[in-house]
Amino acid sequence: MKKETFLAIILGVVFGFIFALLILGKIFQNHLSEKTKSSLPPIKKPSVLPQKTISLISLNILKPKNFLVVEDEEITIEGEAETDSLIVIQSPIKDLVFQNKKEKFKINFPLGVGENVIKIVVYPKNKNLRTQEKTLYIYYLPKEI
């Protein structure tokens, strides 16, 4: 092989390789920028930490919303009450009494078909606090209806 032919092959391969690398680099860059865009979590603004106040919660029902229509024969009741309160939950089909060891409580409660009147009464441990009550109206309609 002549010297010129060998040089032409080498230069052709080298330039072709550089050119191809440039194209590949461009493709990778585009791909990476798309990925980064979609996977980055939204920027969260620094939040101010809520200041814990002295607990004087007597009764706060977090879940469920009143007058809720459900298709399940059980509902989860979540609420807040002063720690060590005596909590009575009563409906025509179930009676439940317990003491909450933590402020927040969460219990499953059965429902009857139709209107469910559920009375939640809290007797706070702190005798200076008044007895609190809340009534929930939950409607259970089975799926087949």
Added chain:
Amino acid sequence: MRKKFFLRFITWFFCFLFLFNFLILAQEKIATDSKNKKTEKEVEIFKEKIASKVAELRQENKQMISGRIIEIKKGEIEIKDNNEKKKIISVDDLLTKYYSIKNNQKKEINFSDLKKDDYILVSGIINDRGINADVIFVEEKYIIDFGKLVEINRREYLLKVVTLTNETISLDIETFTKQWLLNIKSLELERTGFSKIKEGDMIHFVIKDKKNENNRFSAQKILIIPQEYFLN
């Protein structure tokens, strides 16, 4: 000579590019495939989100009205709701279904089975006058309340309770009344009898919203919290 050199250079350059083209195509294919997979996944998530939103909206639109029947007309029922407001229930001969609920069991009934003073629960779409009924349930209305036991009539099995709103309610303890007592040590509910109830105890009760022949309420259930619990 130079021309020859240039021609060879160009030939090899394009040969290399031609071969490298396959590599680029393969790379693009991989990228497109992963992109497509990602898009499919996103579409799936989007579909799920739409489905749950639709279910949520359906649930929100499904509203209930309850009250006592005051008048039954053709294609319409007038009720008085729990806030003493009159509401019109529009019924459809073909679409509206009727059920009676007793002891947590439902039984299909007809429009002709509805009576004045029945307590009904209506599911449907709310309008400005009331509701377009999909389903009507005839059921018992229950009242649940609690208060302090102020008087016990052991001869007549009668309890007088003063509620938080200072209302005095007379409760007849019947043979069917379920009676529960809170064990203040274990905080478990135990079956009890009339003799163990004392004046000053707290009583939680379930009654039907209809007075009996003595013009008093028959207790369906009572739950007693002994006054000793509050002394600790």
